[in-house]
Amino acid sequence: MTTPTIDDLQAITEQVWLSYLDPEGITPFLPSEESPGMPCVLATVSVTGAWDGHVVMTFSQKASRLSASALLGMEEEEVSIDDIADAVGELVNVIGGNVKSLLPDGSLLSLPHVATIDEGVNKWPAAVEVCRLQGSWQNEPIAITVLTSKSSG
Numbered sequence: 285m286t287t288p289t290i291d292d293l294q295a296i297t298e299q300v301w302l303s304y305l306d307p308e309g310i311t312p313f314l315p316s317e318e319s320p321g322m323p324c325v326l327a328t329v330s331v332t333g334a335w336d337g338h339v340v341m342t343f344s345q346k347a348s349r350l351s352a353s354a355l356l357g358m359e360e361e362e363v364s365i366d367d368i369a370d371a372v373g374e375l376v377n378v379i380g381g382n383v384k385s386l387l388p389d390g391s392l393l394s395l396p397h398v399a400t401i402d403e404g405v406n407k408w409p410a411a412v413e414v415c416r417l418q419g420s421w422q423n424e425p426i427a428i429t430v431l432t433s434k435s436s437g
């Protein structure tokens with residue numbers, strides 16, 4: 285069964301950044317070893333059906349604010365908590381939709397869920413990591429992870 289690779293995730297992320305956050309190509313998403321610390325903002329969509337798993341984006345607090353500012357065309361200081369939830373939810377939805385397009389027909393995408401996490405929590409104890417892309421945008425860490433349930437693929 286086909287599963288997304290790190291190369292797939294990187295290509296999807298680069299395209300989403302160019303389309304939504306960095307249309308001029310001035311501040312691209314840059315892969316790095318840095319991962320968002322706590323507290324962080326977590327945005328996720330689930331994939332069910334022919335393939336079961338999750339696409340998870342983890343943002344530093346500042347990265348989530350910068351993302352909302354860029355996506356919504358607002359000044360950073362004007363961004364509200366609701367704006368952050370809308371923006372990071374939209375980003376994970378778009379990336380999740382692109383990941384889903386790589387999966388078998390019959391895979392369905394859930395609505396996004398966004399939460400602020402104050403400490404590390406394994407929210408998916410029955411899931412295993414398929415691939416993970418860590419990086420930074422405007423010097424703020426962001427990680428994108430694809431997980432699958434142990435019973436699928």
